[in-house]
Amino acid sequence: xxxxxxxxxxxxxxxxxxxxxxxxxxxxxxxxxxxxxxxxxxxxxxxxxxxxxxxxxxxxxxxxxxxxxxxxxxxxxxxxxxxxxxxxxxxxxxxxxxxxxxxxxxxxxxxxxxxxxxxxxxxxxxxxxxxxxxxxxxxxxxxxxxxxxxxxxxxxxxxxxxxxxxxxxxxxxxxxxxxxxxxxxxxxxxxxxxxxxxxxxxxxxxxxxxxxxxxxxxxxxxxxxxxxxxxxxxxxxxxxxxxxxxxxxxxxxxxxxxxxxxxxxxxxxxxxxxxxxxxxxxxxxxxxxxxxxxxxxxxxxxxxxxxxxxxxxxxxxxxxxxxxxxxxxxxxxxxxxxxxxxxxxxxxxxxxxxxxxxxxxxxxxxxxxxxxxxxxxxxx
Amino acid sequence: xxxxxxxxxxxxxxxxxxxxxxxxxxxxxxxxxxxxxxxxxxxxxxxxxxxxxxxxxxxxxxxxxxxxxxxxxxxxxxxxxxxxxxxxxxxxxxxxxxxxxxxxxxxx
Numbered sequence: 001x002x003x004x005x006x007x008x009x010x011x012x013x014x015x016x017x018x019x020x021x022x023x024x025x026x027x028x029x030x031x032x033x034x035x036x037x038x039x040x041x042x043x044x045x046x047x048x049x050x051x052x053x054x055x056x057x058x059x060x061x062x063x064x065x066x067x068x069x070x071x072x073x074x075x076x077x078x079x080x081x082x083x084x085x086x087x088x089x090x091x092x093x094x095x096x097x098x099x100x101x102x103x104x105x106x107x108x109x110x111x112x113x114x115x116x117x118x119x120x121x122x123x124x125x126x127x128x129x130x131x132x133x134x135x136x137x138x139x140x141x142x143x144x145x146x147x148x149x150x151x152x153x154x155x156x157x158x159x160x161x162x163x164x165x166x167x168x169x170x171x172x173x174x175x176x177x178x179x180x181x182x183x184x185x186x187x188x189x190x191x192x193x194x195x196x197x198x199x200x201x202x203x204x205x206x207x208x209x210x211x212x213x214x215x216x217x218x219x220x221x222x223x224x225x226x227x228x229x230x231x232x233x234x235x236x237x238x239x240x241x242x243x244x245x246x247x248x249x250x251x252x253x254x255x256x257x258x259x260x261x262x263x264x265x266x267x268x269x270x271x272x273x274x275x276x277x278x279x280x281x282x283x284x285x286x287x288x289x290x291x292x293x294x295x296x297x298x299x300x301x302x303x304x305x306x307x308x309x310x311x312x313x314x315x316x317x318x319x320x321x322x323x324x325x326x327x328x329x330x331x332x333x334x335x336x337x338x339x340x341x342x343x344x345x346x347x348x349x350x351x352x353x354x355x356x357x358x359x360x361x362x363x364x365x366x367x368x369x370x371x372x373x374x375x376x377x378x379x380x
Numbered sequence: 381x382x383x384x385x386x387x388x389x390x391x392x393x394x395x396x397x398x399x400x401x402x403x404x405x406x407x408x409x410x411x412x413x414x415x416x417x418x419x420x421x422x423x424x425x426x427x428x429x430x431x432x433x434x435x436x437x438x439x440x441x442x443x444x445x446x447x448x449x450x451x452x453x454x455x456x457x458x459x460x461x462x463x464x465x466x467x468x469x470x471x472x473x474x475x476x477x478x479x480x481x482x483x484x485x486x487x488x
Binding site (some may be wrong): 119198201202205206207209211212213252254255278279282283306307308 | 399400414417419420421424425428431432437438440441
């Protein structure tokens with residue numbers, strides 16, 4: 001059972017998507033687990049053949065429990081047992097087991113395919129009884145409900161927001177208890193970035209247009225390359241730098257709650273690829289179809305308040321990460337340029353960082369570097 | 381395509397983005413972003429869906445014209461009217477109209 005964050009202790013296996021005998025490779029989705037963050041698709045990190053399942057659908061098991069036996073390319077059974085469980089999870093130092101309430105029993109378990117179908121057909125999941133393993137709602141149940149007619153959509157229940165709230169509470173309480181935060185902010189003149197996006201988008205169809213968010217994420221990713229002490233985890237052994245730059249991208253869920261799945265190796269992605277991934281991630285976060293690796297990978301979190309909000313966000317670090325970069329709402333403000341007061345679109349960028357891993361001086365350089373990069377959008 | 385058809389398409393697409401709201405009961409003069417709590421990503425998805433479904437180009441500079449339900453329907457009807465005219469010789473999808481700045485003011 002993969003750990004999908006420091007706040008997760010257990011998960012419920014909903015369904016297997018592969019069978020014993022199936023060959024699997026890195027990135028394949030092999031199972032679906034129900035967690036506080038909704039139904040999550042478990043992707044695998046190894047290549048091999050599935051020998052047998054160790055956990056039956058409907059069973060709730062602690063994080064770390066081997067789910068399946070996979071015969072790898074190099075036959076060494078002991079090492080392979082936990083392939084599925086051994087998704088390189090975020091380290092969970094000092095995980096306070098008392099903080100988190102046990103997962104509530106009896107919630108509807110729904111396969112992602114069924115969720116998508118339910119959303120398409122406008123079938124409410126709340127009133128359905130699942131016929132799948134462990135009472136899980138599967139596609140056939142949706143078809144049956146849709147065929148039965150009934151009025152058009154009530155709201156499809158895609159995520160358990162109460163559970164998500166509890167998970168956020170546990171993680172944020174731990175953050176405020178353990179992490180000595182310090183905060184910095186700076187104001188970014190957006191003129192160049194916005195002009196650059198406008199010019200780029202003028203020749204693109206909507207499906208290929210960029211949002212400011214893509215530039216902000218890329219600027220953070222590139223700046224992290226020069227500031228590794230903000231990218232990684234704080235564990236019992238102290239600060240551990242991340243193996244790559246995987247930006248946890250905070251995504252608000254309609255109706256409340258949020259998740260911050262990773263855009264992996266964001267520093268190496270082109271703006272177009274980064275934008276495509278962001279679009280895909282937002283869509284899947286909101287429909288409850290994220291993958292396990294996306295939730296366990298982030299090495300830092302970026303939160304972007306967007307256009308209808310406020311100017312400044314003071315972030316709470318998601319443990320065991322050591323930093324959070326926040327962007328407020330772009331606003332028009334008086335700005336001095338070459339001795340003249342002019343109207344400019346500006347944005348407040350903030351850094352919340354862990355004082356155990358870095359100091360304010362380095363934090364200031366990091367934040368200033370993000371600002372600097374946004375002044376040359378063509379280099380992002 | 382009638383104005384009602386365009387409104388139905390818009391209601392349908394808004395329903396995909398904000399499934400918990402009944403888009404058919406929207407106040408046509410209220411700001412969509414506020415009414416439906418949609419962010420810039422939702423809005424981009426809406427524009428993408430509308431432009432693909434209606435086969436029209438919606439330049440970024442026209443986004444403000446989609447601010448309310450009523451204005452959005454007006455705008456889309458106008459774009460479709462504009463789109464319908466050049467399609468006489470062949471069933472070509474609408475080419476980009478950027479560069480023609482004041483396409484469809486209050487003409488239709």
